[in-house]
Amino acid sequence: MTDTFGRMWAELLPVGRSASSGGYRRFAWNSADAECRSWFEEQARARGLAYELDRNGNQWAWLGDPQAGGAVVTGSHLDSVPDGGAYDGPLGVVSAFAALDELRERGAEFDRPLAIVNFGDEEGARFGVACIGSRLTAGVLSKEQAYALRDADGVRLPDAMERAGYDPAAIGADQERLARVGAYVELHVEQGRYLTEEHPVGVASAIWPHGRWRFDFHGEANHAGTTRIEDRRDPMLTFAETVLAARTRAQLAGALATFGKVAVEPNGTNAIASLIRGWLDSRAADEPTLTALVEEIRQAAYESGERTGIKVELTRESYTPVVDFDGPLRDRLAGRLGGVPVLPTGAGHDAGILASAIPTAMLFVRNPSGVSHSPAEHAEERDCLAGVAALADVLEDLACLQR
Ligand code: HGY
Ligand code: MN
Ligand code: MN
Numbered sequence: 001m002t003d004t005f006g007r008m009w010a011e012l013l014p015v016g017r018s019a020s021s022g023g024y025r026r027f028a029w030n031s032a033d034a035e036c037r038s039w040f041e042e043q044a045r046a047r048g049l050a051y052e053l054d055r056n057g058n059q060w061a062w063l064g065d066p067q068a069g070g071a072v073v074t075g076s077h078l079d080s081v082p083d084g085g086a087y088d089g090p091l092g093v094v095s096a097f098a099a100l101d102e103l104r105e106r107g108a109e110f111d112r113p114l115a116i117v118n119f120g121d122e123e124g125a126r127f128g129v130a131c132i133g134s135r136l137t138a139g140v141l142s143k144e145q146a147y148a149l150r151d152a153d154g155v156r157l158p159d160a161m162e163r164a165g166y167d168p169a170a171i172g173a174d175q176e177r178l179a180r181v182g183a184y185v186e187l188h189v190e191q192g193r194y195l196t197e198e199h200p201v202g203v204a205s206a207i208w209p210h211g212r213w214r215f216d217f218h219g220e221a222n223h224a225g226t227t228r229i230e231d232r233r234d235p236m237l238t239f240a241e242t243v244l245a246a247r248t249r250a251q252l253a254g255a256l257a258t259f260g261k262v263a264v265e266p267n268g269t270n271a272i273a274s275l276i277r278g279w280l281d282s283r284a285a286d287e288p289t290l291t292a293l294v295e296e297i298r299q300a301a302y303e304s305g306e307r308t309g310i311k312v313e314l315t316r317e318s319y320t321p322v323v324d325f326d327g328p329l330r331d332r333l334a335g336r337l338g339g340v341p342v343l344p345t346g347a348g349h350d351a352g353i354l355a356s357a358i359p360t361a362m363l364f365v366r367n368p369s370g371v372s373h374s375p376a377e378h379a380e381e382r383d384c385l386a387g388v389a390a391l392a393d394v395l396e397d398l399a400c401l402q403r
Helices: 002-012 031-046 090-106 132-138 143-147 157-163 175-179 235-253 287-308 327-336 350-354 381-399
Strands: 050-053 059-063 071-076 114-118 181-189 201-207 210-218 256-265 275-283 311-320 342-345 360-365
Touching: 002 031, 002 090, 002 381, 031 050, 031 059, 031 090, 031 114, 071 090, 071 381, 090 114, 090 181, 090 381, 132 143, 132 175, 132 350, 143 157, 175 181, 181 327, 181 350, 181 381, 201 327, 201 381, 210 235, 210 287, 235 256, 235 275, 235 287, 275 287, 287 311, 327 360, 327 381, 342 360, 350 360, 360 381
Parallel strands: 071 114, 071 181, 181 360, 201 342
Antiparallel strands: 050 059, 059 114, 201 360, 210 275, 210 311, 256 275
């Protein structure tokens, strides 16, 4: 197992990695994404798996007859956030292939189909909505909504798909495909610090509700060197007050609020901005807390705008309700792995989207620093191999004749 995991890991490692930051830039339908997709197809074919591309651009590698039903599916995503780490997503896909290799070495006999999947555009780094591939398949993002998405250069999602050689005409819900699936188990690097050397693998209990909101702050462009302070309508002030309010209110609510992305027009050093767009990522342990927090941040922005003559507009771009993973499946995994930690996460995943349609579960692999969405994201090889062994155990329990 070690050599197949190590070989695959080494093959993927350089793909889409920035020489300057060391982080990854694998965005939906860009060249790095294409390279990752070619890699996935190679792994599938090298193992004699039936390779399939579904209508939403998700990649599937099948062992057994997909029409037989009750398939056990595992996998994750290969795209990244801007300058993301190596493990978030790819660890789940590489571990899935390595777990299959392990099961074949064990001589396991499958009594139902198995599939390995790469869900497209999980991070939503380019078009702003998280988990586009799995949302489209689960029918929680419509074709019309997907067609309305544009990237920072104004490129529409369907045009980006087409330029990458995919046909966007067919995108949409895929109930027939989901009906083939009996269970989906996603392995993912943990993005907190709850796992230990003693327990490098855990099982997910829940995903916090979370979402992305775009604040538009409309000001008045003017000269930085000649416009009196009292004559200005500078959106930077209202943006700054909103960021500070978000941080303060989130801390008070025991929740999370982050402005990690901002766009300034015209973005000139000697020009007062005409428009600032700030994207809020907010998360909380429950939906009422999240809703209340976002409303407080909205109010703070609007009140600041009234004081400074800035028009504020708020648009919700992405939202994922609280996910409680399938109880019996969660308990079966935890039991099979001998009582490993069961823990929630604030990070969204394709498993969280699919949980509304099929029984899903997640395995987490220890991340010693807890750092993620950063080039510094890291997991120890021995913990990754423990994750592969755990995934193999779980898949054997779910999909193979018991020996
Ligand atoms: O944003 C998230 O939680 C995930 O990484 N898409
Ligand atoms: Mn991520
Ligand atoms: Mn991820």
